[in-house]
Amino acid sequence: MSRGNVAVFIPHNGCPHQCSFCDQRRITGRQKQPSPEEVWELAQKAASQQDVSRCELAFFGGSFTAIDREYFGSLLQVAKRAREELGFAGVRCSTRPDAIDRERLMLLKEHGFTTIELGAQCMNDAVLLQNGRDHTVQDVENSSILVKEFGFSLGLQMMTGLPGATEEIDRNTAAAFVAINPDFVRIYPTLVLPGTQLEAWFLEGSYHPQKLCKAVELCSDLLLLFQNAGIPVIRLGLHDTPELKEQVVAGPYHPAFRQLCESRIFLKGILAELAESGQKGEGEILIAVHPSSFSTALGQKKTNMEALRQRGYAVRFLQDPEILPGKWEIRAAINERRKSPC
Numbered sequence: 064m065s066r067g068n069v070a071v072f073i074p075h076n077g078c079p080h081q082c083s084f085c086d087q088r089r090i091t092g093r094q095k096q097p098s099p100e101e102v103w104e105l106a107q108k109a110a111s112q113q114d115v116s117r118c119e120l121a122f123f124g125g126s127f128t129a130i131d132r133e134y135f136g137s138l139l140q141v142a143k144r145a146r147e148e149l150g151f152a153g154v155r156c157s158t159r160p161d162a163i164d165r166e167r168l169m170l171l172k173e174h175g176f177t178t179i180e181l182g183a184q185c186m187n188d189a190v191l192l193q194n195g196r197d198h199t200v201q202d203v204e205n206s207s208i209l210v211k212e213f214g215f216s217l218g219l220q221m222m223t224g225l226p227g228a229t230e231e232i233d234r235n236t237a238a239a240f241v242a243i244n245p246d247f248v249r250i251y252p253t254l255v256l257p258g259t260q261l262e263a264w265f266l267e268g269s270y271h272p273q274k275l276c277k278a279v280e281l282c283s284d285l286l287l288l289f290q291n292a293g294i295p296v297i298r299l300g301l302h303d304t305p306e307l308k309e310q311v312v313a314g315p316y317h318p319a320f321r322q323l324c325e326s327r328i329f330l331k332g333i334l335a336e337l338a339e340s341g342q343k344g345e346g347e348i349l350i351a352v353h354p355s356s357f358s359t360a361l362g363q364k365k366t367n368m369e370a371l372r373q374r375g376y377a378v379r380f381l382q383d384p385e386i387l388p389g390k391w392e393i394r395a396a397i398n399e400r401r402k403s404p405c
């Protein structure tokens with residue numbers, strides 16, 4: 064299992080599509096296509112600075128398997144050398160579900176690739192069509208099967224709050240992902256970026272982005288769903304950069320979006336357990352959490368503590384290294400101890 068990525072961004076190149084939400088060049092923050100020599104230098108530099116035997120060289124930012132064939136071939140060579148000469152644990156790429164076939168998977172396999180991420184975005188054909196994705200749900204299912212058949216680690220990416228999508232559609236997408244059983248997922252709440260079709264729809268008033276609180280409510284449920292299914296969510300929200308923060312036109316942007324969702328999971332879980340135990344009004348309630356989860360459990364600006372107090376619970380959070388990160392234990396003044404469910 065790899066511990067990290069050495070990321071190479073391949074901006075938009077090779078992509079003949081224009082999805083409603085995408086300005087890939089802006090997301091990657093670069094417009095120039097890195098040459099194979101530059102990628103090799105980057106890999107060498109990384110190998111000289113860190114132990115890459117648990118890292119993957121990662122090609123992000125575009126439709127990797129659909130880029131110009133010659134350029135694709137040259138990057139495959141670099142990937143192979145990175146594994147054989149520098150000792151990288153693996154290589155990953157992200158691509159479109161309809162840019163996967165046996166021939167391309169065989170090439171990736173032969174050049175040391177280990178992980179493939181598919182930009183599925185939504186498991187609803189009408190939403191995919193409305194947003195210019197030019198692939199279908201069936202493409203996602205077929206390519207996922209192929210990626211697994213070839214023995215790659217499979218990642219699936221989804222977006223919430225796309226034009227045409229309802230909360231139910233987003234929840235169904237997550238459920239469809241669970242049925243596919245990928246090795247990991249990424250969840251991106253839809254943000255409006257400049258120069259996109261989405262921006263035009265937003266400005267003309269035909270697209271209403273999700274409010275931050277709605278996005279947090281939905282994504283916290285999705286996060287829990289994947290956690291309970293044993294599927295890691297390796298990213299929740301676009302990678303925050305100063306440029307992204309400046310550019311976002313509208314949408315549920317927050318630099319610590321994932322933490323907001325994790326805090327929400329704490330609040331909902333604790334509230335459900337307290338309601339079940341009927342402890343309201345029985346004195347101070349202690350909620351023990353792992354030190355690494357303390358600020359998340361409290362909520363940003365102690366919003367969780369405040370929400371619990373407003374509902375009549377006199378709570379105090381405390382740190383206990385024996386509690387698992389992400390879990391809690393409710394300790395009532397009457398010395399009854401209840402463990403949080405897993």
Ligand code: SF4
Binds near residue numbers: 085086
């Ligand atoms: S397929 Fe990917 S890179 Fe191409 S426009 Fe859509 S999101 Fe952007």
